[in-house]
Amino acid sequence: MVHRRMTNQIVTVPCHSRGRFAGRPGEAFGGQFVAPILLPVLDRLEAAYREARADPVFRATFDRLLADHVGRPTPLSLIELGDAGAARLFLKREDLSNSGGSYGGGVLGQCLLAQRMGMGAVVADTGSGDHGVAVAATASRLGLAATIYIADPAGRSQLAMVDRMRAFGATVAMVPGEASMLHHAMSGAIQHWMAHGADCLYVAGAPIGPHPYPTLVRDFQAVIGREARAQIVERTGAPPAVAIATMDGGGAAVGLFGALLDDATRLILVEPEGDGGSRSAAPLSHGRPGVLHGAYTLLLQDADGQLCDIRALAPGASYPAAGPELAAWARAGRIEVARIADGDAIASLRWAARHYGLLMSLESAYGVAHAQRMAATAATGTAIVCVLNGGGTKDLPLVERHG
Amino acid sequence: MVHRRMTNQIVTVPCHSRGRFAGRPGEAFGGQFVAPILLPVLDRLEAAYREARADPVFRATFDRLLADHVGRPTPLSLIELGDAGAARLFLKREDLSNSGGSYGGGVLGQCLLAQRMGMGAVVADTGSGDHGVAVAATASRLGLAATIYIADPAGRSQLAMVDRMRAFGATVAMVPGEASMLHHAMSGAIQHWMAHGADCLYVAGAPIGPHPYPTLVRDFQAVIGREARAQIVERTGAPPAVAIATMDGGGAAVGLFGALLDDATRLILVEPEGDGGSRSAAPLSHGRPGVLHGAYTLLLQDADGQLCDIRALAPGASYPAAGPELAAWARAGRIEVARIADGDAIASLRWAARHYGLLMSLESAYGVAHAQRMAATAATGTAIVCVLNGGGTKDLPLVERHG
Amino acid sequence: MSRRLTRRFVERRQQGRAALIFYLAAGDPSIALAADMLHAVVAGGADIIELGYPFCDPILDGPVIRLANRRALDAGGSLDATLAIVRRFRARDADTPIVLMGYANPLLSRDGAVFAYIADAGADALIIPDLPLREAAALLPAIAAAGLALVPLVSPDGMTDANLAASPGVGGFSYCVAQAGPTGGAAPDTGQVRAAVAMCRALSDRPVAVGFGIKTPALAAEIAAVADGVIVGSALVDRIRAMGDEDVDAAALFAAIADFCRTFRTAIDGRS
Amino acid sequence: MSRRLTRRFVERRQQGRAALIFYLAAGDPSIALAADMLHAVVAGGADIIELGYPFCDPILDGPVIRLANRRALDAGGSLDATLAIVRRFRARDADTPIVLMGYANPLLSRDGAVFAYIADAGADALIIPDLPLREAAALLPAIAAAGLALVPLVSPDGMTDANLAASPGVGGFSYCVAQAGPTGGAAPDTGQVRAAVAMCRALSDRPVAVGFGIKTPALAAEIAAVADGVIVGSALVDRIRAMGDEDVDAAALFAAIADFCRTFRTAIDGRS
């Protein structure tokens, strides 16, 4: 009896009503695969969100702090591609927000929920540091204590991120010895949360984790897509022909795409292909369904169900799973999935720095590399929007080392 | 015959028609105190600017790149001061622009002029690194070669700034062994310029230097004040009661104040008082007239006319002179001058990080510290705007060391 | 077969003794020694074995068991290897129930025959900490059909999804989690354990076994006085790790492990 | 008195020799030795001395002269100290013109009597590289009234503010700057210098002295063939610095400096 087949999941996919996202016929991603101790916490969170969504005061507070704390709206930058017959490439500048990353809306919404639920603390994990900084900054603004789990940082750039989190008053917990693997930091944060669920909310940096997290993150991040859509309509008269985001957890992607689902826009999620080996961080392309951190979704795993040891070049892209809703959109054909190799992303990062004075994070560069590729063959004037998840200062030592 | 009197300058202050700013009666700051070799370059620059200002294409290009390169408009953040009877403190977020500092407009305008004059290169000096990064980024966007002079950087944060400049393709020249003194970097840049004046434009980071630089910088930076004024009118119905900027060269100050001169707004320029000793960077408060880097203005100097060896805590605030127009405004009573000690600025930086999740540069913190002080006694609802010159990541090691 | 598990609790209750349950990771420190390791634990007085199939991200576990999972994986451990160990154990022990413990993904990434395959190897029940009843609901028919039982976990502050606890396929015993943090934590407060056990009894008639943080024979004895079973994990795993640092042959290893388990057996039997 | 300077150029022209001008920083390496250092330079054949009053930010100067300014400041140098040195020099040398060279700020931060004070000390003219004629215009009456002359600098690519070059108070000679960069740079091209000198002659009847980058007797001789004066700065300053590293007494120092200057004198007189 050999059980090494890669297809044919358990046919009766676990399925209850809440937090499920339909993929192919019969496929439902999401769920709440967590220790029973977290279920009451998740149920409370879901109820609080339902209430908050209907509460005009909550919505007004959220909008006010999007402006006064996150620094929204973020700009949209047109990159001239030289050639007169070229496509128009617009970059949605999430790097120019208060904490310098694309996490502002999702973090603000979740922290406001923690406050509404009477909690005094939040906990989060961070790979590149951007999400940790966003959580630390927002917790500071709302008077919450924050604990941030990060893989023991090696380079000086990551140390600068830790310095920032500490300046905001956060406690930074280093998860030792496990390279830059985001999912170990996440496990640390979730363990912390399990031990302090009554007063402490886990704040997700991506639309991953158990229900209701993917829904919360999608809804709170949707401001990215709403702004981008309005900005592009203002500048070109129509929604974009193409929208592109990198799959680094998917917080920016779900935010951008969420507001464009009803348009004719092609939505393209770009996965880091790595160097073809252990660096591939492409769960939508190469994963199969399974459970990680509370969600049934597409995972990079071996035949035994062990997670692949991803060592993606971009520290923010080393999560071996896709968010369940993104997995569903991809399986259902609503979004396209592309892949870009590390070398091409680095070339794109350098190109933008050298020719446009724009230093983007390595995570973002996978999406921009794909956008460049599409722009080269697209019809004249085609409007392509790509979200920049963050700034690249932190990544320069990495890029240097890549040679 | 003793010539140690600190007052009684040469009564017939050198005076020609161009680039003079009237201070007290009989006082005229500015001028072109440069080696004769630079005069034709300055004359060409002045003529080019006169032409450019009248050219709608130049203006449209400037406006387009303010949006698509600099990422303007920058947000305005309201900081809730807790207390219901408090003033309203608005921060103009220059930190949330493409290069993360308040230099975008001035640098863009000057680089466009270099391009218009057919030059292929620019040169600049930088203290904190912010101006150097802005010049490197903008030169990259416009296809100009950039050389940036910086005092040999010590800390890892300044190294990160150097990494950024290099990523944009700039050549970074370290001025050795002279601590963090901006004016040595500036002398290096000016020497470079003198040797390459035909093809290379010096790009000023502050409204200092020989005519027409103070005027160029003021005009190109005015976008800061125009935006801030409009944003505050939109939110409060009127221009701000008070506008505050730190005197770190004055690029942000001149930009903010320039658009508010015709309002009833109190304009307050805050000088770093330091620890009372060699750290004072307060040329408006403690300087007397003299010539530095091409301009007749207020300088921190000894009785012999030697410049004071400023070792300001904030690397961007270690310039011993005020811009000539700011000096004139101060002497003429149009702006008020205040002073803040290092310790108070650091406390303010920490306060904003801890309570508002906002990490500002140390330079900015002098202004914000004064704004806090004023807000404490101002009438309910008084609108105070303070410009944030840049982000504080680079300054965290300094703040740490200060204890 | 979950009946073997139920029968064992009934026997022990009739004897007035609490059931002693040891957790260990299948393949730690070696696949070759694993079946004999289980026999040694039984020889030391275990009534039931909780056998962990290893996972790379054991999110409910503290450092001791995390590292044991890592060692087991490095030694070639997997769900298949775990079931092979169970088969070898069953060849010499048809009585001691084996509860398979592990995380959801290695099961859910298999096809629908996985539960039959597990039962066929000789395991009796399942503990899957990240498969709460609301998510297990759709799988319970297959679990029940295979003759297995999914052991429900009851948290210190109550049971969520209590409505599903009586479904076919849920059973074996109630796993009373003594504290909120990960495994291997501080010793639980006996008063709180007493309350938690009472709550479990109110929720169902199943036997109640208590785990998490029970690291000494004395504490095990205290808990045994109020519960139907006591579960010891990190303490045994840590002992196995410590033996690995000593240079002993297999026989000496098994003897030491049996001796270690016996200290718990003796303490419990002295009290219960 | 600028007449002393004018007279010197006339004398040299009549002798068919180019004037040899040396720059040094007042007070480098010591204030006490400074006047005798000037006498040594004259003994070595200097026709005119360009004496730098030190400034902390000598923006037109390369590293050699920057450091000399630093040394002079560290030794207590200042405008006052420089003028005291001039007074001491004048006590024994009433003939050699002294052109004071330095930056604008130490002058402009004084009161209006500063030019009379300078003339009174015995200096004859001023070179102020950051005071172009357009800025000097308002000061020229006071300069002229004190009997001084502001020496105009003429850049390689022409003269700006040429309309002001004939104003009273401008004079002494035309300073033909041989190259665009700071002092102490590479040797200028003789052909270019020839063209620059011709341009200076077309602009005014004043004698033309050439400076910047003239570091060897051979080059000085080549320039002397086409100009009325040759200015040597960094080469002498660097020699003074090098002597400071040797442990010699004052007499030996002055002798060595005089010898150094004489190599230039000899080379020039051999050619011009």
Ligand SMILES: Cc1ncc(COP(=O)(O)O)c(C=O)c1O
């Ligand atoms: C997942 C898991 N880990 C560990 C243990 C044991 O807990 P401890 O290690 O605190 O003794 C159990 C008990 O069965 C368990 O289910």
Ligand SMILES: Cc1ncc(COP(=O)(O)O)c(C=O)c1O
């Ligand atoms: C300001 C200044 N520095 C230096 C020099 C000499 O140039 P160099 O050092 O290249 O010989 C002169 C010549 O007078 C000068 O005016």
